[in-house]
Amino acid sequence: xTATTAGPPATxxxxxxxxxxxxxxxxxxxxxxxxxxxxEIVGFLGPNGAGKTTTIRLLLGxxxxxxxxxxxxxxxxxxxPAVRGRIGYLPGDFRMDPRMTGAELFAWFGQxxxxxxxxxxxxxxxxxxxxxxxxxHTLSKGNRQKVGLVQAFQHDPxxxxxxxxxxxxxxxxxxxxxxxxxxxxxxxxxxxxxxHVPPEVERVAARVAIIRAGRLVTTSSVEELLDxxxxxxxxxxxxxxxxxxFAHVPGVVEATVEGRSAMVAVDxxxxxxxxxxxxxxxxxxxxxxxxxxxxxxxxxxxRQEVG
Amino acid sequence: MLPVLTQAVRRRRTSLLWWSLGLAGxxxxxxxxxxxxxxNHELDRTFAGLPPGVQGLLGLGGQTTLTSPAGYxxxxxxxxxxPVMLLVFAVGVTAWAISGDEAADTLELLLANxxxxxxxxxxxxxxxxxxxxTLTAVSAAALIATAPAVGLDQGLPxxxxxxxxxxxxxxxxxxxxxxxxxxxxxxxxxxxxxxxSALAVAxxxxxxxxxxxxxxxxxxAASPWHWLLASDPLQAGLAWRSxxxxxxxxxxxxxxxxxxxxxxxxx
Numbered sequence: 306x307t308a309t310t311a312g313p314p315a316t317x318x319x320x321x322x323x324x325x326x327x328x329x330x331x332x333x334x335x336x337x338x339x340x341x342x343x344x345e346i347v348g349f350l351g352p353n354g355a356g357k358t359t360t361i362r363l364l365l366g367x368x369x370x371x372x373x374x375x376x377x378x379x380x381x382x383x384x385x386p387a388v389r390g391r392i393g394y395l396p397g398d399f400r401m402d403p404r405m406t407g408a409e410l411f412a413w414f415g416q417x418x419x420x421x422x423x424x425x426x427x428x429x430x431x432x433x434x435x436x437x438x439x440x441x442h443t444l445s446k447g448n449r450q451k452v453g454l455v456q457a458f459q460h461d462p463x464x465x466x467x468x469x470x471x472x473x474x475x476x477x478x479x480x481x482x483x484x485x486x487x488x489x490x491x492x493x494x495x496x497x498x499x500x501h502v503p504p505e506v507e508r509v510a511a512r513v514a515i516i517r518a519g520r521l522v523t524t525s526s527v528e529e530l531l532d533x534x535x536x537x538x539x540x541x542x543x544x545x546x547x548x549x550x551f552a553h554v555p556g557v558v559e560a561t562v563e564g565r566s567a568m569v570a571v572d573x574x575x576x577x578x579x580x581x582x583x584x585x586x587x588x589x590x591x592x593x594x595x596x597x598x599x600x601x602x603x604x605x606x607x608r609q610e611v612g
Numbered sequence: 613m614l615p616v617l618t619q620a621v622r623r624r625r626t627s628l629l630w631w632s633l634g635l636a637g638x639x640x641x642x643x644x645x646x647x648x649x650x651x652n653h654e655l656d657r658t659f660a661g662l663p664p665g666v667q668g669l670l671g672l673g674g675q676t677t678l679t680s681p682a683g684y685x686x687x688x689x690x691x692x693x694x695p696v697m698l699l700v701f702a703v704g705v706t707a708w709a710i711s712g713d714e715a716a717d718t719l720e721l722l723l724a725n726x727x728x729x730x731x732x733x734x735x736x737x738x739x740x741x742x743x744x745x746t747l748t749a750v751s752a753a754a755l756i757a758t759a760p761a762v763g764l765d766q767g768l769p770x771x772x773x774x775x776x777x778x779x780x781x782x783x784x785x786x787x788x789x790x791x792x793x794x795x796x797x798x799x800x801x802x803x804x805x806x807x808x809s810a811l812a813v814a815x816x817x818x819x820x821x822x823x824x825x826x827x828x829x830x831x832x833a834a835s836p837w838h839w840l841l842a843s844d845p846l847q848a849g850l851a852w853r854s855x856x857x858x859x860x861x862x863x864x865x866x867x868x869x870x871x872x873x874x875x876x877x878x879x
Contacts, residue, residue, distance in 0.1 A: 367720055367878040390726030400717045402623055416615045417725040456721075 318343045318464050318495030319364065323373035326359055333359040335519040336373065341495040343463070346486060348506030348527075349499040350602060351516035357499040358397055360516070361466050364497075365394060377464055390418045393462035397469045397499075399453030403442035407435060407452045411459055418460045429455045432481055446473040458485060465489055465496040471505050483509050503602045515605050522605055534601040536575055537594035540567045543587030554581045565589075616722070616732055620739035624705055631701050631747055636754040638697075642689055643758040650679050650763070659687075665823025669816075671841060681764045682847050685755075690776045690846055694751060695837075698784035702744045703808045706788040709736035710869075711795030711804050714879055723878070733796055733870040740788055744781055752777035768846065776846040782858035786836040787812045789862040793869030799879040836861075 319341040326334040334356040341347045351357050362368045364375055366383030375381070380388040401410055407430070415421025430437050435451040444452065450473045457465065465486070471479050486509050490496055500506050506513060507527055514524040535558070540546075542565050551560035551569055555577045559570035567585075571578050582588050649655060656677045659667065667673040671686025678687055710733065713719040722732060752774045759765040759773065787808045795804030815835035822832035832838050836858060843851040 362720070362878070365720075365724055367723065369875070369877060386728040386731075387726050389724055392724065394721075394724040396717075396720060396724075398717060399721075401721060402718060404623075413615060413619055414725060417722075417727055419726070 316343070317341060317376075318345075319375075319377055319466075319497055321360070321364070321373065321375040324360070324363060324370055324375050325372045326356075326363055326368060327371045332519050334363065337516070337519070337521050339514055339521060339524065341464075341497055343493050343495050344490050345512065346490045346496040346498060346510045347524075348503075348510035348513040349497050349516065350501065350503060350506060350513050351499075351522075352501055355516045356519040357516060358468055359519075361394075361468050361497070361499065364466055365389065365392065390460070391463045393457035393460065393465045393467075393494075395453045395457040395465075395467045395470050397472075399449055401441050401452070404440050406440050407437035407444075407455065410441075410452065410456060411437065414456050415459065422459060422461075425461065426455060426459050429458055429485075432485070433478060447475060447478065450474055451478065454482060454485070458489065461489075461492070461494075463494055465494055465498075467496065467498045469499055469501070471500070471502070479505070515602070517605070530601060533573065536571045538569045538571060538575065538578060538582075539590075539592035539594065540569065540582045540585070540588060541565055541590040541592075542567070542585050543589055546585045550585050551578065551581055554578055557581075614735055614738070616727060616735035617739045617742070620709065620736050621742055624739070624743055627705075628743055628746060631697075632750040635694075635697060635747065635751045638693065639689075639751060639754040640758060642685075643755075643762050643764060646681075646684060646762045646764055649684055653679060655679060663823070665820060668823060668841060669820050671844060671846070676844075676847070681759075681766050681768050685764065685768070685773075685776070686844070686846055690780060691841055694777065695780040695783045695840065698744065698748065698751075698781050699787050699812055701747060702740060702784040702788035703791045703805060703812075705743055706740050706791040707795055707801050707805045707808075709733075709740060709792060709795065710873060711799050711801040714799045715801050720878055729874045730870055733866075733873055737792060737866050737870075740792070741785070744784060744788070748777050748781040772846055772849065775850045779840050779843070779845040779850060779854045782855055783836045783840045785862050786858045786865075789865035789869075793865040793872075796869035797872035797876070799876070 317340040319339070321337050321339045324334055324337040325332070337356070337360060339347075349357050349360070359368065363370055364377055364382065366381070366386075366389070369383060378388050378391055382388050382392070411426045412421055415426070426437075433451045433454060435448060435455065437452075437455075441449065441452065450470075454470065457467065467486075471482060474482060483505070486496055486498065498506060498510060510527060512524065512526050513530060515522045545565050546562055546567055548562050550562065550567065551557045556571045556573045556575070557569055557578050558572050561568045567582070569578050579591075582591070656679050659670075659672060659678045664673060669691065671691035672678060672683050676683040676686065678684060710719065713722075723729065755764075755773050755777070756770045759768070765773075790811055791804045791808035794807045795801060798804070815837045818828055818831050818835050819837040819841060822828040822838075839853050839857050843854045845851070845854050
C-alpha cells in the first residue's frame with residue numbers, strides 16, 4: 306500500500322519528514338517526505354545527482370540533516386547505532402579492503418551484527434555464484450557487486466537500502482538478485498531501491514518515488530504510472546493513409562506515416578487514436594510497442610512539477 | 613573480541629612485519645658498527661667541539677661521550693633514528709585509521725554496521741597503540757639481545773634500554789594523536805599527515821634552536837622532543853615528563869578528535 310493512504314506513520318519502516326540536506330549553498334535534498342512500509346518495495350528513481358545517494362546516506366546516519374527528520378524502524382540511525390544492525394546497505398560504489406576476501410568480510414560483519422550466519426551466507430554465495438575465497442582486488446566489477454549484495458542480505462535485515470544495486474551484474478545474476486529482493490519483501494522487509502534505470506524498478510517495485518534536483522517529484526504506484534505512460538501504437542492499412550490522419554487527435558504526441566504504416570505515440574487514453582485509425586483507409590493490423598516507462602520518466606525528470 | 617581493532621591490526625600486519633624486520637636490521641647494524649666507534653677517540657674530540665645545543669640534540673654532553681655506550685646509542689639511535697622511524701610508522705597507520713579509510717570509501721561500509729563512531733574511533737586508536745607497542749618491543753628486544761655482544765650494555769641494564777625505547781614511542785604517539793585528531797575531525801588524510809609532520813619537524817627545530825634563542829624556550833617546553841631529549845631516559849630512566857605529558861596530550865587529542873568525528877558528516 307502507498308504511504309499516503311496507509312495507516313499511521315509509526316508503522317513505517319523508513320520515514321523521512323521534510324528531510325533537507327544542504328552542502329554549503331547546494332541543496333542536495335529538499336523537504337523530502339517519504340515512507341516505506343514493512344513488506345513494501347519502493348523504487349527510488351531519478352537522474353544521477355538527483356539526491357538519491359544523499360537521502361540513503363542520511364538514512365544511515367552518515368550525514369546529519371540540515372532540517373527535517375528521518376527514522377528507520379522508529380529510530381534515528383545517527384543517534385542509535387544498534388538500529389543499523391537491522392539494515393542491509395549496498396552502497397552505489399561498493400568497495401572494501403582490497404586484500405580481504407569475501408568470506409573474511411562476511412565473517413567480520415557477521416560478528417559485528419551479533420553473530421555470523423554461515424548457512425545464509427553459503428546460500429547467498431551459491432545463488433549469486435560468487436567465489437568468496439578470492440581477495441576483493443582480484444574480482445571483476447560484477448563479482449565485487451555480488452560481495453556487496455551478500456553482505457547486505459546476510460543478516461536478513463528488516464530494512465534494505467540499495468543504491469543502484471544492479472550495476473555491473475549480468476542479466477542472470479540480475480534476475481536472481483530481483484528474486485532475493487522479492488523474497489526479502491515477502492518476509493516483511495522494507496526495501497528502498499534506487500536506480501536511474503526505470504525498467505529494473507518496474508519489475509519489482511509496487512511503488513516508485515521520483516526525485517529530481519533533491520525534490521520528490523511524484524510518488525505513485527507503478528500501475529498508475531503505466532496508465533499515464535506514453536504508449537506506442539503501430540497501424541497498418543490496406544492503402545497509404547493521409548499524412549494528417551492523426552493530426553489534432555487528442556493524446557497523440559507524435560505520428561509518422563510511411564507507406565501503408567503509421568507509428569503513433571500516445572499520452573493517456575488511446576481511444577481517440579484508435580478511432581482515428583478506424584476512420585483510415587482499411588485498418589489491417591494494430592501493434593503495440595508496450596508501455597514505455599522510460600519516456601514517462603524522461604518527461605518527469607525534465608519537468609519542474611508533476612501531479 | 614573487539615572486531616574493529618582486530619581487523620585494523622590484521623590489515624596492517626604485513627606492514628608491521630616489514631617495519632619490524634627493518635628496525636631489527638638497523639639495530640643489528642648499530643651493534644656491528646659499535647666496536648669501531650668505541651675505539652676511535654678522535655670522534656670524541658670532534659663531537660666535544662660542537663655547540664651544546666647540537667650536543668643536546670644528539671643526547672650527548674656532560675659526561676656522555678660519543679664513544680660511550682650511552683652516547684653512542686643516544687646520538688645514533690634514541691635521539692633521532694628510532695623516534696623518527698616510530699613517528700613515520702605511527703603517523704602513517706593513524707592517518708589511515710579514520711581519514712584514510714574514509715577517503716577510500718570503506719569507512720561508511722563499516723559504519724553501516726551496528727557500531728558507534730566512538731567505538732570505531734576508540735578501537736582504531738587502540739589498534740595504533742598496539743601496533744606501535746609491538747614495533748617498539750621488537751626494537752627494544754633486538755637491542756637488548758645484541759647489546760651484550762659488543763659491550764653496549766655497559767652501565768645500561770635492559771630496563772634502561774627499554775625505557776629509552778618507550779620514551780621514543782611516546783614521542784611518536786603524540787604526533788600520531790595529532791594525525792588521529794585532525795583526520796577524525798576533518799576526514800582529510802593529507803591534512804592529517806601534513807599537520808602531524810609539520811608539528812614534528814617544528815618541534816625538533818625548536819628543540820635545536822632554543823639553546824641559542826632564549827625567546828623560544830617557552831615554546832620548547834611544549835615540544836614533545838624536549839620531553840624526550842631533555843630527560844635522557846637512557847641514563848636517567850623514564851622521568852614523569854617523558855610519559856605523563858605525552859600520554860595526557862595523546863588522550864586529550866584522541867578525545868577531541870572523536871567528539872568532532874561523532875558529530876560531523878562523513879565525506
